Amino acid sequence: MSEEKKSLNFIEQIIEDDLANGAKVENLRFRFPPEPNGYLHIGHTKAIGISFGLGEKYNAPVNLRFDDTNPAKEEQEYVDAIKKDVTWLGYEWENECYSSDYFQQLYDWAIQLIKDGKAYVDSQSSEEMAKQKGTPTTTGVAGPYRDRSVDENIDLFTKMKNGEFEEGSHVLRAKIDMSSPNMLLRDPLMYRILKKSHHRTGNDWVIYPMYDWTHGESDYIEQISHSLCSLEFKPHRDLYNWFRDNVYTYSKENYPLPPKQREFSRLNLSYTIMSKRKLLKLVEEGVVSGWDDPRMPTISGLRRRGYTPAAIRNFIETVGVSKRENIIDVALLEFKIREDLNKNANRVMGVLDPVKLVITNYPENKEEILIAENNPELEDSGSREVPFSGELYIEREDFREEANKKYFRLKLGKEVRLKNGYIIKGESCIKDEEGNITEIHCTYDPLSKSGSGTEESKRKVKGTLHWVSIKHAVEAEVRVYDRLFSDEAPDSHKDKDYMEFLNPDSLKTIKAFVEPSLRKAKIGERFQFQRLGYFNVDDDTNLEKLVFNKIVGLRDTWAKKSK
RNA sequence: AGACCUGUGAUGUAAUGGUUAGCAUACAAGAUUUUGAUUCUUGUUGUAUAGGUUCGAAUCCUGUCAGGUUUACCA
Numbered sequence: 001m002s003e004e005k006k007s008l009n010f011i012e013q014i015i016e017d018d019l020a021n022g023a024k025v026e027n028l029r030f031r032f033p034p035e036p037n038g039y040l041h042i043g044h045t046k047a048i049g050i051s052f053g054l055g056e057k058y059n060a061p062v063n064l065r066f067d068d069t070n071p072a073k074e075e076q077e078y079v080d081a082i083k084k085d086v087t088w089l090g091y092e093w094e095n096e097c098y099s100s101d102y103f104q105q106l107y108d109w110a111i112q113l114i115k116d117g118k119a120y121v122d123s124q125s126s127e128e129m130a131k132q133k134g135t136p137t138t139t140g141v142a143g144p145y146r147d148r149s150v151d152e153n154i155d156l157f158t159k160m161k162n163g164e165f166e167e168g169s170h171v172l173r174a175k176i177d178m179s180s181p182n183m184l185l186r187d188p189l190m191y192r193i194l195k196k197s198h199h200r201t202g203n204d205w206v207i208y209p210m211y212d213w214t215h216g217e218s219d220y221i222e223q224i225s226h227s228l229c230s231l232e233f234k235p236h237r238d239l240y241n242w243f244r245d246n247v248y249t250y251s252k253e254n255y256p257l258p259p260k261q262r263e264f265s266r267l268n269l270s271y272t273i274m275s276k277r278k279l280l281k282l283v284e285e286g287v288v289s290g291w292d293d294p295r296m297p298t299i300s301g302l303r304r305r306g307y308t309p310a311a312i313r314n315f316i317e318t319v320g321v322s323k324r325e326n327i328i329d330v331a332l333l334e335f336k337i338r339e340d341l342n343k344n345a346n347r348v349m350g351v352l353d354p355v356k357l358v359i360t361n362y363p364e365n366k367e368e369i370l371i372a373e374n375n376p377e378l379e380d381s382g383s384r385e386v387p388f389s390g391e392l393y394i395e396r397e398d399f400r401e402e403a404n405k406k407y408f409r410l411k412l413g414k415e416v417r418l419k420n421g422y423i424i425k426g427e428s429c430i431k432d433e434e435g436n437i438t439e440i441h442c443t444y445d446p447l448s449k450s451g452s453g454t455e456e457s458k459r460k461v462k463g464t465l466h467w468v469s470i471k472h473a474v475e476a477e478v479r480v481y482d483r484l485f486s487d488e489a490p491d492s493h494k495d496k497d498y499m500e501f502l503n504p505d506s507l508k509t510i511k512a513f514v515e516p517s518l519r520k521a522k523i524g525e526r527f528q529f530q531r532l533g534y535f536n537v538d539d540d541t542n543l544e545k546l547v548f549n550k551i552v553g554l555r556d557t558w559a560k561k562s563k
Numbered sequence: 564a565g566a567c568c569u570g571u572g573a574u575g576u577a578a579u580g581g582u583u584a585g586c587a588u589a590c591a592a593g594a595u596u597u598u599g600a601u602u603c604u605u606g607u608u609g610u611a612u613a614g615g616u617u618c619g620a621a622u623c624c625u626g627u628c629a630g631g632u633u634u635a636c637c638a
Contacts, residue, residue, distance in 0.1 A: 134634075182566070210638090232631095232632060235568095319575060324568095325630070325631060329575075464597045
């Protein structure tokens with residue numbers, strides 16, 4: 001591998017600088033810390049790619065840590081789904097960690113902070129506290145409980161822990177600075193009472209630590225060197241450091257390396273949304289069939305749609321890392337899956353919108369076996385047999401009675417080639433009362449068979465059509481997807497709800513006919529339906545029913561021009 | 564608007580004070596093609612803005628403008 005002077009992104013630069021300033025490469029350690037309250041989406045892949053990518057680059061461990069401090073929203077189902085998705089993407093974590101495993105340590109440190117006069121129990125309502133907090137432009141004021149004695153604080157906090165108080169009656173707050181320009185430093189909450197069962201700790205705890213108190217200290221316990229998160233946590237950094245520096249004075253023998261937080265901009269993709277809450281609503285309201293609906297931007301949705309881990313990882317790689325807001329064109333993601341599948345997916349023929357084609361001079365009842373290359377882009381991918389006969393299906397839009405020279409497909413009096421087969425000439429067509437074409441008649445040139453080596457077989461005709469032999473065709477259900485939203489940034493409008501932009505035609509279910517070799521196709525297998533696009537075999541496939549998802553269409557300059 | 568962050572073609576990103584600002588996607592033209600695909604060639608569009616520092620500025624400084632974040636017992 002030629003490591004051409006590949007430029008470093010700003011995070012890699014920070015790490016290189018740290019290394020140059022004495023940090024040891026063997027102390028590098030990263031983490032990916034999802035909250036198990038929903039399914040991972042393409043946006044998370046960026047965070048995953050950054051931390052696990054750094055792990056691969058520096059041969060450093062990367063933990064998968066579940067940030068499970070809010071039992072009201074978190075479930076084991078999500079933990080399992082997240083593990084499956086990260087694994088599917090091809091990453092291996094060093095340790096599977098849970099913030100809930102640190103609840104006791106966090107509690108012990110909280111006691112020390114109280115003893116040092118750096119935390120206190122507040123017994124007001126959240127409204128009262130919010131009022132005292134001030135606003136970004138006005139400073140806050142101290143509440144009436146801010147100067148409780150250490151003994152009283154210890155007593156109250158112990159009782160909170162022991163379940164002697166109701167939810168909402170008391171909280172533990174860090175005592176920092178009510179006039180800080182950073183609102184997060186105006187005595188942030190560390191603990192609240194929550195009498196809910198936790199998916200891992202059950203009913204052991206009735207007080208739960210808040211994100212800010214938990215996250216940095218979890219990094220610290222795991223000795224994460226660089227805690228990388230998205231930009232909206234930038235203001236939390238001061239608080240991250242405040243907690244870290246205090247705890248460090250208590251535990252530097254056990255945990256010698258203080259971690260540091262750095263922030264990057266999150267990924268946004270055009271024509272979709274990236275908020276777990278909003279995605280959950282699509283699931284709950286039945287707009288989609290589930291978290292893994294192929295139209296969803298979730299990892300599980302992309303997987304079911306037929307995306308490959310390689311394509312997604314390449315996409316993330318190409319997108320890069322910076323600190324500016326961005327909306328990445330979904331066309332880039334589509335390019336990446338085409339790039340992968342063009343190289344790796346076998347070619348087959350299927351007709352999505354069939355019309356009958358009869359070859360009038362083809363001997364009655366004759367059948368032939370034609371040879372078709374599996375993948376001209378991949379050496380040694382071999383070939384397969386495709387049955388041919390005098391009655392075929394072709395795509396309805398591949399025939400016109402008459403058309404101008406720009407139309408390369410079948411028309412009356414003109415020739416095209418049937419892929420892997422013969423050159424045919426349009427002769428006539430039959431229509432029903434409404435004028436719809438029901439049958440096309442053509443003649444073929446028996447000497448023009450593909451690969452036969454004859455003069456005739458080498459003739460150049462402009463168009464080539466895909467087809468299936470009616471007698472041998474296999475019926476299949478094909479699900480054709482369009483973008484879920486019609487707007488480029490559906491949740492960026494202040495005056496309109498993202499639900500207003502739902503595309504009513506995002507799913508079309510079609511009855512199609514495919515070549516018989518696909519009878520043996522396995523769930524998850526991907527193919528290029530020639531001239532149409534890439535498709536995979538959906539999970540709903542069973543012995544009676546073959547179901548395909550359209551992953552993405554081929555690039556189609558003709559469709560663009562003919563508009 | 565207090566504080567903080569960010570502004571490079573249509574989109575994303577690179578250039579770490581030093582040649583005509585690079586790459587990918589997108590778009591366009593041509594060649595090749597038994598997929599109007601692929602592949603190949605070529606082309607179009609950019610340093611938000613005004614000053615300053617410097618021999619030299621996308622890069623450093625200041626102002627302006629624009630966008631974002633920040634006032635949850637969520638993470």
